[in-house]
Amino acid sequence: MHVSELDGRRVALWGWGREGRAAWRAIRGALPGLPLTLFCRADEVDGALRVDATLAVETDATAERLAAFDVVVKSPGISPYGEAAAAAAARGTRFLGGTALWFAGEADADGIVARTACITGTKGKSTTSALMAHLLRAGGHHTALAGNIGLPLLELGGADADYRVVELSSYQTGDVADSGARPEVAVVLNLFPEHLDWHGSHERYLADKLRLVTDARPRIAVLNAADPRLAALELPGSEVRWFGHEAGWHLRGDLLFRGDQEVMDTRPLPLPGRHNRGNLCAVLTAIEALGLDAAELAPHAAGFAPLPHRLQTLGERDGLAWVNDSISTTPQATLAALECFAGRQVAVLVGGHDRGLDWSGFADAMDRHAPEAVVTMGANGPRIHELLVPLANAGRFRLAAADDLADAVAQARSTLDPGGVVLLSPGAPSFGPYRDYVERGRHFATLAGFDPDMISAIPGLGVA
Template identity: 70%
Template sequence: MRISQLDGKGVALWGWGREGRAAYRAIRSRLPELPLTVFCNPEEASEAASLGDTHLVTDTDATAERLGAFDVVVKSPGISPYRPEAIAAAERGTRFIGGTALWFGEHVGADGVVARTVCVTGTKGKSTTTALLAHLLRAGGHVTGLAGNIGLPLLEVLDPEQSPEFWAVELSSYQTGDVALSGAHPHIAVALNVFPEHLDWHGSEARYVEDKLRLLTEAAPKIAVVNASDPRLAALPLPGSVVLRFGDDSGWHLREDDLYRGGHFVMDTRALPLPGRHNRGNLCAVLTAIEALGLDAAALAPHAASFRPLPHRLQSLGTCDGITYVNDSISTTPHASLAALDCFSQRRVAILVGGHDRGLPWEDFAEAMREHAPLAVITMGQNGPRIHALLAPVAAQGGFALNEASDLADAMAQAKALLGDDGVVLLSPGAPSFGMYRDYVARGRHFAELAGFDPDTINTIPGLGIA
């Protein structure tokens, strides 16, 4: 859907966060006099009213009846279309889309493809993968846009002063369906992995998987790059796309720590600033996508050595009194916490887990602790007691220390006491921050502050925008 197609329709915005404000500005850039209603909280309503837009009305009560009065509702990604009021409004004929759908609609070519756009999704690793893709393309001299779920809404770069040669776009499971709704096909879609996540938004694991994979199954990219080692992705039928696989012997893959293209050795990855073998494995996804763009991926691969890791993603803050502090606040699934532990398997580690309870299962994590436990696991947050109860029988066998904490400060104090003057305090919660913090960024900043580091120096995502 193009923004011009909203003309003459009843249109509302649902959400006035960064995505909502970006949608407002994008619509106004094309349709300055289109009547708009924004559904938001009272504080946001005051901010919206202060704009002085006589064609903008605010409403703080997004009921099914009120939403159902509009032809189109442009909702922010964090608002689930499976909420009862959204379902009821949709049954009345209201169409719900996101800013991602509008951006793709504005960029679609005559052939239905958004040319030279690489979309990246996956339960974990998608931000680092997308940023690494942009980094390597720029290292090759190509002007590249880096945007999406990584921290810059696509609609904020709707009309850039300089049109990039390539787009590197991160998409969450909240946004993948929007690409399908736009009617456009990505040039390349990359799928890294699929684990249960965001069950509160999607309603079930099955729906999460279905929504996540809509980027491949419904948006029908021209080229699909999928992880051969993920059984769900490897077996996915994609008749409308050329399918390229990474992680198997015929393409880009790792052999231990060595990077190979088919049977040809390319480089040793151990010194790369990509924490965790899973991130170095995602380098294979990046190189597969670059190759699909018609570029020499092998020539660009060494530039991964100059990549700057992203904040809050296995981010080493530094060492104080013998203890290294690692900020993995972005970790919102137990699988991510296990991957983080694997990065420090040779160190004495106290891992801090727990947060908002979305109902994700922790049984696999508990089972892994039988053979791959750190020195200590400290639980906290809403789901902390549930995690602690699962781990207690395993810890009782003498494999690791298991403590409970009232909050992050308490968890860190206990971790330092257990480690003494040597080890790693690893914040990898495996759960969202809601209820205790605004988001994972605020949680990571507080972790840095409690550890004695300046939170402002660890918070910038490098390379956002067009460069």
């Protein structure tokens, strides 16, 4: 749905975070006289009215109130599967996000959003998106980087760029499909259980994530040949190109290959973890899908600046290395982080908001390849701790339970010798004690003795 199609309809905004404000600006810019209702938190009401005194502001988004509108433009964190939203949808209310409005506005006459690559996946999508933008810019191409990575697409607007790289969370992939537009290229990196509280089930999470390629029908879908769920997909209407396959871009050990042609050694690259170097293959495949020479751009990966809160080495304090992987929100992400420090003495801090994810696979991995210590914390900390007690009692590793992050840092410090690594890789969201993973990572940096303002900025957002 294009923003102009909201004219004459009963429209509400739901959420007054950055995405909500971006949607308000886009709608007001196109339809200044359109009556708008805003559903937001009580502590946001005064601020919203200072921005726009014509808003009708409400704080209780009940099914009855939501059903009074033809269209509700909601922020990504609000699930359409909640009781109120589902009941209103059943009565005819259409729910969509700013992502849908942007894509509808950018489609050409054939419905294609040209020169645009969308990137999603359970883990690695932010680094992959930023890396792709970096390589395109290194090749002299004016490139926009936006989406879930930190800049709402509606803030990007119709900014002039040669290429657009868009990171999408599972909260946003359905919006691309619902927009009626088709991205030129869509990349899916991997699939693991995630965000079950928003989606309601593992099956729905997978289906929603895959809507980017199953329903949005990109011109070219770039998929991970090593992921069995992706390998089994059939995508009529889209050309499929594989990464991680010997016929295309893939790794042999640490060496990067294009087919049988060796391109370079990836070990010196500033891409922590083999999974990130593997995602370089996704980037190069997507760049080729846009019609560019990927082999020519690949060496520029050496100049990539790693993103904050993603296996971010803060530095050394008290003889220990401190690594901030606060964005880790699944057990699989924590295991991938631990692989990066194999052979070193590591104390890993795990736990946070409990979404009911299964940690038994993590426990199995600890039985085979354990760090020096595991410190549990957060709402799901006791559940993780209980799984790990038998292994700790068998001497596989040291196990400690912490009251909060400060206590976890103190306990990790006490377990390590000089040269050890304190790794914050929680495998769970930050909700509860922290607003988001950024706030959690900043607190970790402070506890470790680093300036949090020096570690949080994401380089390259917008057009450059």
